[in-house]
Amino acid sequence: xxxxxxxxxxxxxxxxxxxxxxxxxxxxxxxxxxxxxxxxxxxxxxxxxxxxxxxxxxxxxxxxxxxxxxxxxxxxxxxxxxxxxxxxxxxxxxxxxxxxxxxxxxxxxxxxxxxxxxxxxxxxxxxxxxxxxxxxxxxxxxxxxxxxxxxxxxxxxxxxxxxxxxxxxxxxxxxxxxxxxxxxxxxxxxxxxxxxxxxxxxxxxxxxxxxxxxxxxxxxxxxxxxxxxxxxxxxxxxxxxxxxxxx
Amino acid sequence: xxxxxxxxxxxxxxxxxxxxxxxxxxxxxxxxxxxxxxxxxxxxxxxxxxxxxxxxxxxxxxxxxxxxxxxxxxxxxxxxxxxxxxxxxxxxxxxxxxxxxxxxxxxxxxxxxxxxxxxxxxxxxxxxxxxxxxxxxxxxxxxxxxxxxxxxxxxxxxxxxxxxxxxxxxxxxxxxxxxxxxxxxxxxxxxxxxxxxxxxxxxxxxxxxxxxxxxxxxxxxxxxxxxxxxxxxxxxxxxxxxxxxxxx
Numbered sequence: 001x002x003x004x005x006x007x008x009x010x011x012x013x014x015x016x017x018x019x020x021x022x023x024x025x026x027x028x029x030x031x032x033x034x035x036x037x038x039x040x041x042x043x044x045x046x047x048x049x050x051x052x053x054x055x056x057x058x059x060x061x062x063x064x065x066x067x068x069x070x071x072x073x074x075x076x077x078x079x080x081x082x083x084x085x086x087x088x089x090x091x092x093x094x095x096x097x098x099x100x101x102x103x104x105x106x107x108x109x110x111x112x113x114x115x116x117x118x119x120x121x122x123x124x125x126x127x128x129x130x131x132x133x134x135x136x137x138x139x140x141x142x143x144x145x146x147x148x149x150x151x152x153x154x155x156x157x158x159x160x161x162x163x164x165x166x167x168x169x170x171x172x173x174x175x176x177x178x179x180x181x182x183x184x185x186x187x188x189x190x191x192x193x194x195x196x197x198x199x200x201x202x203x204x205x206x207x208x209x210x211x212x213x214x215x216x217x218x219x220x221x222x223x224x225x226x227x228x229x230x231x232x233x234x235x236x237x238x239x240x241x242x243x244x245x246x247x
Numbered sequence: 248x249x250x251x252x253x254x255x256x257x258x259x260x261x262x263x264x265x266x267x268x269x270x271x272x273x274x275x276x277x278x279x280x281x282x283x284x285x286x287x288x289x290x291x292x293x294x295x296x297x298x299x300x301x302x303x304x305x306x307x308x309x310x311x312x313x314x315x316x317x318x319x320x321x322x323x324x325x326x327x328x329x330x331x332x333x334x335x336x337x338x339x340x341x342x343x344x345x346x347x348x349x350x351x352x353x354x355x356x357x358x359x360x361x362x363x364x365x366x367x368x369x370x371x372x373x374x375x376x377x378x379x380x381x382x383x384x385x386x387x388x389x390x391x392x393x394x395x396x397x398x399x400x401x402x403x404x405x406x407x408x409x410x411x412x413x414x415x416x417x418x419x420x421x422x423x424x425x426x427x428x429x430x431x432x433x434x435x436x437x438x439x440x441x442x443x444x445x446x447x448x449x450x451x452x453x454x455x456x457x458x459x460x461x462x463x464x465x466x467x468x469x470x471x472x473x474x475x476x477x478x479x480x481x482x483x484x485x486x487x488x489x490x491x492x493x494x495x
Contacts, residue, residue, distance in 0.1 A: 004353040008339075015341050096337035096398065099301040100354040101326040245305045 001102050005110025009084070010117055019118065022080065026072055027125055033068045034129045037061040040247035058140035058219020062130045063213055066147040069126050070209050071120075072153055076182050080118065081162025082176035084111050085236070088108060089170040094243075104240045109235060112163055119155040123148060143215040154226040157205055168237045252277050253312075254328075254436045255300065255406050260309035269274060269295040269459045270308070275438070277406065284430040284447035285440040287457035288486050293440040296457070297410045300438065301331035314405055317376050327356060330394055330404035330435075332410055335488050336395030340384030344375055344394055347383055348401055355402035373397040389420045396424070400431060407431060413446060424449050430489050445483045451456040453476070 013019045042061045048054040088094040097107050130144045161182060166175040183205075189199035201207060205228070208221040255277035262270040270292040275285055286292050299302040300311060302322055311318040313325040339347055348369065352362045370376050373393045377424050378386060383394055392415060399407055412428065412480035413421045428450050431437060443448060448468065463485040471478060 001354070008448070011346065012341055058289050071489065091338070092333065092335040093337040093339060095298070095301070095303050095331065095333040095352070097354070098303045099326060099329060099331035099333075101323045101349075101356060102354060103323065173307060244303065 001106040002110045002113055005068050005102070005107060006114035006117060007099075009111055009114025011116070013080075013118055015110060018079070022076055023122065023125065026069075026122055029072055030065055030069055030126055030129065034061065034065050038065050038133075051228065055135060057132065057137065058143045060149065061133070062139070062144060064127060065126070065152060067213055069151055070206060071214075072155055073122070073151070073158060074187060074206070075180070077155070077158035078176040078179035079160050080115060080185065081159055081166055081179060082172040083166070084115065085167035085240075086169050086172045086175045090172070098244065104237050104244075106124070106234045109177045109241065112159060112233060115159050115163075116156060119152075123151050123155065126151070128218050140215075146212050146217050149217065150246055153212075153222065153229075154209045155206060157225055157228045157232075160229045161238075164232040164236045164239065167236050254314050255438065256310075256312040256314070257300060258310050258312075259294075260296065260299060260311065261307050262292075262299060262304065263307045268388055268460055270299070270306075272484070273314055273457070273460075273462055275300075275455070277436045277438055279405075279436055280433060281453060282428065282437045282439070282451045283492070284451035284454045284455060285438065285457060286442075286444070286447060286482060287440075289442075291457040292458055292460040297331075297408050297438070297440060297462075298333075301329055301408050303331075303335075317478035318353065328405045330402065331409075332395050332399040332409045332412055334414075336391055336426050338383045338391060338394060341382065343380055344370075344386075345379045347394065348397060351398045352401050355404075357402050359409075364472040365403075369397045371403045372430075379409050388415045389417060392416055392420075393424075396427070400411065400435075403435075405435050407435050407437045409437065411440055411442070413441065421446075422485075444465070446480060448478055455483060456485050 002117055006205045038115045041057055044060070048060075057153075088097065098104075127144070127148055130139055133139055158179075162175070162179040163179045166172070168246065169175050169178070186203060190204035202224070206224075208224055210219075211218045211221050253276055255275065257273060257275040259269065260270060260273040260275070273292070273296055275283070275296075285296065286295050295304065299306045300318075302318055302325070305319070311325075314328045316325040316328070318325040339350075341348070345366065348366055349362060352365050353359070357365050370379060373396055375390070375393055377398060378390055379473065383391060392412070396409070396412060399409065409428070413424050418422060425446065428437060430440065430452070433453075439451070451468055453467050454465070454471075456463050464481060466481075470480075
């Protein structure tokens with residue numbers, strides 16, 4: 001059942017130009033950054049050789065690409081998640097799902113899985129950039145993998161939050177604005193809260209992502225992402241259940 | 248009444264929206280192969296009742312049994328036997344008719360080996376053979392309504408709940424839909440709501456009139472015909488003159 005709903009989400013996504021525009025735009029931006037860094041690396045290479053412990057190609061080229069990718073995903077996710085639930089309500093298709101022999105959990109997980117498949121495509125396409133460099137030399141595979149894993153967890157967190165916000169309203173635009181606002185807040189929370197103790201900065205999704213970006217898979221960050229994802233999925237399930245109970 | 252022949256039993260069905268009681272203590276029993284018409288003025292609670300019967304809305308009080316399975320305790324098993332056409336057709340306008348019906352069939356757990364058969368059969372029944380490859384969004388209102396009905400019957404449910412099935416159709420399409428409903432009524436039990444009294448007279452076996460959230464009148468149509476009672480008079484009597492409601 002989860003797969004059926006996920007497949008439908010993917011289909012609806014790809015029959016609209018939105019998905020294709022996003023794939024193209026994201027790839028264009030990231031390839032641009034990638035080529036820019038590659039140029040810089042080639043230029044600096046001779047000077048880097050003189051340093052005792054020089055940063056490798058992966059650190060100079062790939063790490064910035066993934067850092068930009070996280071910001072790009074932050075901007076793009078609200079526009080992709082906005083219609084997940086809001087549109088079902090707006091188009092009055094929710095009764096179809098609710099009258100079908102499917103649990104609310106399956107509906108929510110199906111929609112989450114559907115969009116995650118789309119994000120896997122994005123992350124795969126981003127991954128092609130560092131792998132193209134394998135043609136010319138050796139890369140730090142561990143660093144690439146930790147970045148990929150971080151980006152995956154980050155995207156899943158964005159999607160679960162977006163899914164929840166989308167379930168709160170019947171207007172996709174409001175869902176998009178709300179999600180973007182919350183994601184921005186979670187981004188800057190570690191910048192503005194420097195002197196508010198050390199609890200608040202831990203809520204910043206991008207701060208946790210920085211760990212992965214630097215090549216460190218911190219179990220605290222992994223658990224934080226997991227809890228974040230599960231919390232918002234559960235909230236969405238409760239919200240759908242509530243619509244049945246409270247009308 | 249023997250319970251095994253009943254495919255739908257709703258007992259003491261009630262629904263509050265805050266302080267407002269939309270439906271209070273409705274009793275519905277639907278026998279196999281019976282077509283029940285729900286009549287009532289706007290706001291009488293017809294749609295709320297149907298939303299509850301389809302599992303879209305949890306009742307505040309009361310119980311619903313579909314083919315002997317409690318809808319509230321075992322929603323998934325019970326829902327497999329329900330086909331539901333909401334008031335506003337639940338269509339994904341960006342999908343084609345075939346894609347949409349295939350999705351609905353999978354959603355209702357039709358075996359994947361039988362989906363093609365189900366698709367052919369339901370398109371044939373609802374007159375959708377010409378439009379299978381077309382996007383739902385570009386179809387006329389009549390065709391969209393037919394797709395929505397196809398959606399409700401693709402898994403051959405034992406109980407079919409139709410909320411105003413003939414709304415927005417032209418007279419010819421209305422006649423076709425009525426024929427379809429009568430044919431479906433041979434194998435399944437159907438509960439439908441409508442504002443058109445003649446529709447009830449032509450296709451229903453039994454009629455219940457709702458007013459202000461309660462059932463105010465219930466009769467078999469064969470009885471009405473026998474006593475040559477006019478449904479329109481009954482409707483006026485029970486939904487306009489409130490003092491008579493108490494007498495009933």
